[in-house]
Structure formats: structure tokens, C-alpha cells
Amino acid sequence: MVEKPRLVHFTGIGDEEVGYISVAQSMRHVPFEIKRVYWVYQTPAHIERGNHAHISCVQLLVAVSGRIEVELENTKGEKERFVLSDPQQGLLVPVMHWRKIYLEDKAVLLCLASEDFNESDYIREYEIFKSMRVQ
Amino acid sequence: MVEKPRLVHFTGIGDEEVGYISVAQSMRHVPFEIKRVYWVYQTPAHIERGNHAHISCVQLLVAVSGRIEVELENTKGEKERFVLSDPQQGLLVPVMHWRKIYLEDKAVLLCLASEDFNESDYIREYEIFKSMRVQ
Numbered sequence: 001m002v003e004k005p006r007l008v009h010f011t012g013i014g015d016e017e018v019g020y021i022s023v024a025q026s027m028r029h030v031p032f033e034i035k036r037v038y039w040v041y042q043t044p045a046h047i048e049r050g051n052h053a054h055i056s057c058v059q060l061l062v063a064v065s066g067r068i069e070v071e072l073e074n075t076k077g078e079k080e081r082f083v084l085s086d087p088q089q090g091l092l093v094p095v096m097h098w099r100k101i102y103l104e105d106k107a108v109l110l111c112l113a114s115e116d117f118n119e120s121d122y123i124r125e126y127e128i129f130k131s132m133r134v135q
Numbered sequence: 136m137v138e139k140p141r142l143v144h145f146t147g148i149g150d151e152e153v154g155y156i157s158v159a160q161s162m163r164h165v166p167f168e169i170k171r172v173y174w175v176y177q178t179p180a181h182i183e184r185g186n187h188a189h190i191s192c193v194q195l196l197v198a199v200s201g202r203i204e205v206e207l208e209n210t211k212g213e214k215e216r217f218v219l220s221d222p223q224q225g226l227l228v229p230v231m232h233w234r235k236i237y238l239e240d241k242a243v244l245l246c247l248a249s250e251d252f253n254e255s256d257y258i259r260e261y262e263i264f265k266s267m268r269v270q
Contacts, residue, residue: 019178019238025171025251034169036160037247039199041222043154064174064243065200087176087243103154108199108222108243112172116160 001031001114002058002094005072005080010062012088022062022088024112030060031092032114039064040101040109050099053123057115061091066107073098075134098129136166136249137193137229140207140215145197147223157197157223159247165195166227167249174199175236175244185234188258192250196226201242208233210269233264 010022010029026033040049050070061070063084070082075096082091093099103109115121123129145157145164161168175184185205196205198219205217210231217226228234238244250256258264 016177017179018182019175019184021173021175023171023173023252026169028251034161034172036158037169037172037245038156038158039197039222039245040154040156041199042151044152047153049154062174064176064245065241087174106200110172110174110199110245116163117158 002092005082005094005097006092007082008060008090008092010088010090020087024060024090030112032058034112034114035116036113038111038113040103040111043103043107045102045104048100048102050101051124051126053098053129054095054115055121055123056095057113057121058095059093059114060112061093062087062089062110064108064110066103066105068104068107068109069102071100075132077130077133096132098126137227140217140229140232141227142217143195143225143227145223145225155222159195159225165225165247167193169247169249170251171248173246173248175238175246178238178242180237180239183235183237185236186259186261188233188264189230189250190256190258191230192248192256193230194228194249195247196228197222197224197245199243199245201238201240203239203242203244204237206235210267212265212268231267233261
């Protein structure tokens, strides 16, 4: 469904006079049914969030306010870093990607998720994630 | 499904040391399947947004950043005003409620919607909305 992390663009309907609206509709602007939405806020700048991977949940991340850095690591041990600072830009995070997330400038992270919450879908131990490495 | 506008509380998981996350899962924290998500941002304070009603789309509004005022009018002509300034609070907006929305303090409005986009679900003329008034 989503094999590699990739940035997606959301149209910003409007202009600077009236403000902007961006829309994500299931199976149209995002390649999955949106089952769950969460938002992360009021996070001090030095805090590292994330630190998990999902077995079957695909997610789309948007910095709806402020600046967010996301480091993704795949099962080959390859790392990629993304900066989100535009509410018209989203980052699709595939399954089995360990994520580290840093919120700056009173950022607000919006996340759309393809699955209902299920604790057994989370890999929360980095050593376990690394042990699943594919060569 | 949602008969009257009402405020709903979302748990804020975390604390001020690490920041907070709030979650809305379809049919669990919101009383509908989330088909569509939109976010409104970079809106000057004097701008009135909204100005429509939906025939069949129910929505949940959250001020994930800043302060948002929402005025809702039902088909009896009754108006109610809500202030959203807490990312842990959402406003459920039933069908057939004319909305006026004001974003302040660089606010970001998150909206979860129960329907795919369908222009024929929108009532965009206030006179038409008023003509549908139930006594």
C-alpha cells in the first residue's frame, strides 16, 4: 500500500486574505481508510516522541502548526529525515518504520491512521525492531 | 445520531513534561466513521468562515491550536455560541446547523467529518437555510 516514506501535497484552498483549508478524504487524498486521528500538542522542544514502529498501521503526518522533524528507519537500517513545516504537506509513514519525532515552535502534529488502536500492532522496543532487520 | 451540538472531552495522554496526545477513533471517541478530515489554518482574525449547513454530514471540531469561536443556528432559529481553546475539547455539530466560525490567535481548526465530500450535501445560502425553518 505504502512501501516507502513519501511526502504528499494537500491543496490549500483559499488565500492569505481568508485563510486556508486542506482536506484529506479516505482513499482519495490518503491511500487508506482513516480509522483513527490523533493530534500531538504542547510538547517541549527537547522531547523525542514516537519511538515505535507499526506492524500493520500506515500513517499520514502533518505539521498543522509549527515545525516537526521526523526520522524514519526502515528494516534495512536505512534512516531518512524529513522536516514538516507546511500544513499543505503530509508524510506517509509505511509499516515497519521506526520513528523519532521532534516538535518545535509550539508545533501541532496531526496524524491520520489506517487502523484502530491495537497495542499488539506496536513495536515499542528498538532492540526488537532491530532484530527484525532484513538484510 | 447527533441531535444537539455538544462538547466532548478527549483525554490528553501525557503531561507538560513530554507533551500531550489526544485520539479520536471512528465509532469510539466520535459517534461516526471518519470519512474525511480537514484543517483550517493561517486565517486572519477578522475573517468569518463556515457559513453553511450540512444535510447529512456530522462533524467534530477541535481547536488544536489557538482559540476558535463557533456560532451554531438550528432549524428553529435558535443560536448557540461555543468557544474552543483546548485541544482536549471537541464540538459535535449535528446536521442542519448553520455555522459561523472565527479563528483567533493563529488558531488551527481540525475537523473530522462523517461523509465524503459531496457538494449537494451543503446548504450555502442562508436564505435557503432559513426557509427550511421548523416551527
